[in-house]
Every structure is written in C-alpha cells, then in structure tokens.
Amino acid sequence: MTEDQIVAFCDSLPGTTRSQPFGADIEVWKIGGKIFALMATGSGRVSVKCADPDYAEMLISVGRAGKAPYLPRGGWIAVTAHDLDDDEIAHRLRESYDTVRSRLPRRVQRGLG
Template identity: 30%
Template sequence: MDIEQLRAYCLSKPKSTEDFPFDQDTLVFKVLGKMFALVPLKKWEAGLASINLKCDPEYAIQLREDYQSIEAGWHMSKKHWNTIYLHQSELDLKLITKLLDHSYDMVVKGMTKRMREKLH
C-alpha cells in the first residue's frame, strides 16, 4: 500500500478528514474530530512506511505477538495504539485494511450515541 492508496482508503470512511494538527510531518486521519490513524510522512519518504492505529488492548497484544512489524504505538498510548511498519513485507493489503477498519471502528465505538448518529 502506498501513501496515496492509504490516504484514499482512510478518506473513504464516513465523515473522515485529514489534518496536520501536530506538525507538517504527521498526517492525521480523523472521524468527527477523533484520531484513528497517524502517518509520519518523513518516514514514508525515507522508505520506512509506518502508521499508528488505534486497537483493542487485547487484540493489540495478540498482533504484537503474531507480527514482527507491529509494535506498541510510538509516541502514543501503548495500551490502545499500535505502530504498523508497512515497509516490512509480512503484512498483506487485506490485513492492513482490516487494521485500518478496526482502528476506525474503535474510535466510532468510543463516541457518544449523538456523534455516531452523525455518521449516517
């Protein structure tokens, strides 16, 4: 998955937006103002593509045990976020999109009912 595919996929999610709230290097995808994916662009440019995604704590641990290219979230809550190293070949497109979906769904799940209603 290249950066344009990643961007298109994230923006295809209902009510998703992109922003640079921290600096010009960290592209952040949000749903109704809540972060679900963070992309360090300088790493992508250097051939070290990675993405931070929200994750259920138990599932996060399982993923870290099953895949060398998934670690506790860098500069994020280690309990709720994973860093996915996309430049490593063990992750296929199907798994990457599944993890993106899971992150988006985790953020939506944590919203109030009123916020979730805005997604439709």
C-alpha cells in the same frame, strides 16, 4: 499498500477528517474529533487502534506490529505497510476507525452518516 493508498483509504471512510496538527509531515485522521490513524510521511508506518488491547500486545510480541510512538498503550499499535499485505492493512485501518467510532456518543455517531 503504499502511503498514497493508505491516505486514499482513510480519506474514503465516512465522516473522516484529515489534518496535520503535529506538523506538515504527520497525517492524522479523525472520526468525530478522535484520532483513529496517524502516519509520518515517508515512514511507511501507520499507527492504529485495535479493538482489544490484549490482541494489540500479542501483535507486538509476535512481531506483526510495533508500539505506536507518542500514543498511549491501550490498544495502539504501529504497522509497517511493506510488512503486511494490503488486506491486512485495510483491516487494521477499518478496525481502528470502527473502534473509535463505536466509542463516540450516539448523537455524534448519528451525525456522521
């Protein structure tokens, strides 16, 4: 998946907002005010949250992902787009979105569509 495809995929998720709070070259996607994906333009790498922190650690230990820079442990990983196929990148982005969304208060979730 190219960076443009990652941007388009994240932008297409319901209730998603995109901003650049850390500078012009850092894209951040949020759902309900909470980050679910972060990408430094030109890096080819996107940081996402896994539903299971132990699974995230396993992905890091086997080399399928790296530690997400500047984000807390607890399930955050960084995946490189050219190392994974498009379906897996889409899965990681969707899982991150779903994980963060599911932890929002119900009233916030209802307002997202």
